[in-house]
Amino acid sequence: MNTALARSRRRRAATAVTATLVVALIALILTVQQALPTASAAPLSPGSAAVADSTAAAGSATAADGLIDGGRVTVFDDVPAVTGLDDALRAALQRAARAAASDGVELRLNSGWRSAAYQRQLLQEAEAEYGSIEEASRWVATADTSEHVTGDAADVGPRRGAEWLGHHGADFGLCRVYANEPWHFELRADAATDGCPRMYADATERRR
Ligand SMILES: [Zn+2]
Numbered sequence: 057m058n059t060a061l062a063r064s065r066r067r068r069a070a071t072a073v074t075a076t077l078v079v080a081l082i083a084l085i086l087t088v089q090q091a092l093p094t095a096s097a098a099p100l101s102p103g104s105a106a107v108a109d110s111t112a113a114a115g116s117a118t119a120a121d122g123l124i125d126g127g128r129v130t131v132f133d134d135v136p137a138v139t140g141l142d143d144a145l146r147a148a149l150q151r152a153a154r155a156a157a158s159d160g161v162e163l164r165l166n167s168g169w170r171s172a173a174y175q176r177q178l179l180q181e182a183e184a185e186y187g188s189i190e191e192a193s194r195w196v197a198t199a200d201t202s203e204h205v206t207g208d209a210a211d212v213g214p215r216r217g218a219e220w221l222g223h224h225g226a227d228f229g230l231c232r233v234y235a236n237e238p239w240h241f242e243l244r245a246d247a248a249t250d251g252c253p254r255m256y257a258d259a260t261e262r263r264r
Pocket of ligand 1: 210
């Protein structure tokens with residue numbers, strides 16, 4: 057075989073490989089694009105980063121309403137979601153966060169104080185997500201009933217942080233309240249001596 061022919065074959069082979077790679081790359085991008093909306097819709101919780109992100113994109117709530125972006129806020133930060141919390145709850149969260157840190161676990165805040173407008177927006181979004189106000193109300197309270205609006209509740213993340221607080225929170229007077237929301241904590245001052253009270257199955261049981 058002469059050199060020119062061999063070179064031309066190699067070039068054709070290289071072109072074919074490049075074309076295959078380009079097609080594979082496009083297929084990968086399309087797959088990821090299709091997968092993304094589903095992935096971000098799945099873990100719906102008022103405090104989850106997914107909801108916070110979609111809220112930031114779709115809604116009108118801002119940081120002044122207690123909106124938290126992307127789960128990077130700690131209980132020591134000077135933002136409305138933190139400063140709007142009840143003083144005793146915030147102090148308890150800060151004590152717990154220091155203890156968690158000494159265990160090598162980071163506590164962050166996915167949601168804290170929220171304005172009534174922000175709460176209404178979350179409920180509307182949950183209704184759209186769950187298809188009915190009944191199902192949405194298992195997860196998101198109204199502005200009149202939400203402990204977040206009064207500054208009496210904190211949604212803690214990441215998952216490991218919430219699990220740590222689920223185990224150790226009572227020492228700081230911090231208790232889970234809803235069986236279906238392992239991230240949602242409220243202050244129960246007697247918990248250090250009496251333990252945390254029995255949890256509600258979900259928010260609708262509490263309102264009954
Ligand atoms: Zn909550």
